[in-house]
Amino acid sequence: MENPGFEMQEDGALSFSSKEAQAKTNKCSPYLQEKQNSSSLLKIFLVCLLASVITTLVGVLVLALVYSGQRSPKKEVEIITVKETVEKTTKTVEKTTDIQFQFLNHLTKSKVFEFQGGAIQWARYRKNAKDYSSDEEMKFGASINNQQSKMTVGTLQIKSKGLRVPHWHFNANEQGFLLQGSAWIGVIDEGANTVVTYNVTAGQVIFFPRNTLHWLKSVGNEDCLFLLFFSTHDELQTLDVDDVFFSTPEDIAARSLKPQGGVEFIRTFKRPKEDQAINLPSNLVELIQSASYVQSPADHVWKYFYDLKGSKEFKFPGGIIQWARYRKGGIGLNKNESIFSESINEHADTLTLGTLRIYTNGLRQPHFHFNAHEMGYVITGCAKIGIIGTGPSTDFNIGVGDVFFFPIGTQHYIKSICDEDLFMILAFSTGDQLETLDMDDYFHATADHILAQLFLKKQEEFKKIPRFNDDQAVNLP
Template structure:
């Protein structure tokens, strides 16, 4: 019995031990499961935290990364009220695509501008603003415009407070009237395509298209501030009626003045639909040549300066007037006597021709492309290259090195204005290379002195040359 009890006790102990080991294993397994769950939860929380952190970082950094990538890009969108990018400024300091600018459409025609605006919101694009601010900051004293007048349309009598006006008639036939300063008299004359007009500051003048086709004027105004203009009808309607009646003293007095009704439409370029009922007789007189020559120049018929690669014609003042006609001398004197007038020219560059690199001592340059296409290079602090086509305006500040090359299949034809009423002073690249001592060039360019003898001298001027 004792032996049996002992065995029973042993068996119970073994069973108990086994149960304990089982419970311990179970507990260890439970602990392992809990540890695994804790690790999984922690890993999930860590992933959530990392994901949130990454998302925050992306939200914060993405605009900065994008800005860095886009910095200097010409095509990235920029608000007009903000500073335009350096690349945009580099090109559009010298170029204005005027045909893309805002078109002011009126009854009798339309106007487009390449100009400075004091309020940045008045610009139509960041490119227009870059050009406007360029001519303003350089003190260019020039603003460009196109004026299209329909047949029978009239740019009504007006004057400009702060600029002389110079124009080139590209198409059509126009009749122009000017009210001279005291002793007061009207000078009127007819202008056809290829001819030049000069309208002094504050001089009352008007233009009427008298031919069967549109008149297209390329205009240059001698200011790089905002142009200030006043039309006669605006003055009349702004004047108190009793003051107008007392001044004009018409038959019927103030009753006659009250009969004028101000139209809703802007009358700057006027073409009323009932014009035939209003006008019964029109006389487009031509004043005597001596009076007309003060304001008019037949550049189309002037001397052609021919070069291997093109032709230039001038409307300008020069000190040597020995070969000028009487009318040319009168016009040149008129330009020289007025302040802030411009020298004008037409330049035709033949196919593959180039107006070679040069600069002007005493004038800013502004031009309008009438036909063809070209490549322009400008060197100020750095080189900028761009293409020009019909309707584009270009600007080169005084002293800026530049060239124009014909890259099209037809002649490149331009009208150009230079901001001087004196003789234009220009220096071409081939002239200053040939004029500089070869030992100075050798020292400058690190080439042997005799190498510069390869640059030839020419009997004819190379202002516009060919390859």
């Protein structure tokens, strides 16, 4: 029998029949109607209240914006302007600093590597950034490496009687200029067929080809100071003879040298705790009985030696240049100088060296080099340098002990600005004949109608640029 009071809905819940539901609704209707009327009034009240609150908030916001617009913008603009100016100035200073130290290294302020017999300072590239002692050094090192300059420079100080021990360089030729003192040099070539020894004094040049074993001993009463250039822009790789000896197994060393006592003699050598790269034992007098050695013949010596201070002076109105360089056919060189010229030319990646003296207020006029990077070291005086390349141009001052670098093709000038003459040693990354072009030369060589079109000036105006009988490479006002 069906029960109309219960019907199953789709969700399984029970429901009343339609008639009963209608009856209940009719019974309860007075209460529901009263409740519905009260609810409607409450809703109207809440809507009105909400509208008034919103209106009030909008009014307050409008007033705040109007007040802010009248009083704040000027100060806000001022703050933003000051902030932008500071940021712009900071970036400009940082940018200028970055550019400057791509071409400048304060070598005398760099880290000093001290040894018993002397010291070394470097302007060089390092693979590990932590090996640099300053950000400025790192910028210079990165610059000469990125430009593939094939040049590294350092100063070598050797105390009187001290010795830069026999060694060789894996990846670079070495060319040096003696700034102070006197030294005795030894060079051993392939097969030890020839041992070349000679003395050098201040102002003279030395040359050691890659992988040639050599030593430098200070023989005067004063310390020696060398400025050394190496033909690599990577980290210099060097091996000292004592390091090789102590790294060789004792039995192998004994078999090679065949000393009296054999391996027992080899074991009498004791490795010092201190690095012996620049050596000066306290008991040197006890160790050496005779220091005599036969001087090598001139035709052997001049392969590794050049008397730069005694060479020809190329005089200009504003200064003097002297060269230790290669000349095709030995033009302008004497017999001994020709030997040196051919020697540096027959080895790959050698350097050209020269000294440049600029009188007070003199100018090495703007110029550039076709086939070489240039690196220099200030010996005396001070100068202003300017560089124009593919990047932003820059200028800065240099003083004694500073190293500067001009990448190949960049136009540059050097102006002496001190009361004393500016005197520098220059190195160029070529063992061939140096190729250079000065500003006055390329202006005079360019057709005047081309210059007129380029500079938007009348053709006859360029007749105001004079030609001189004397070369103006280094000139005075």
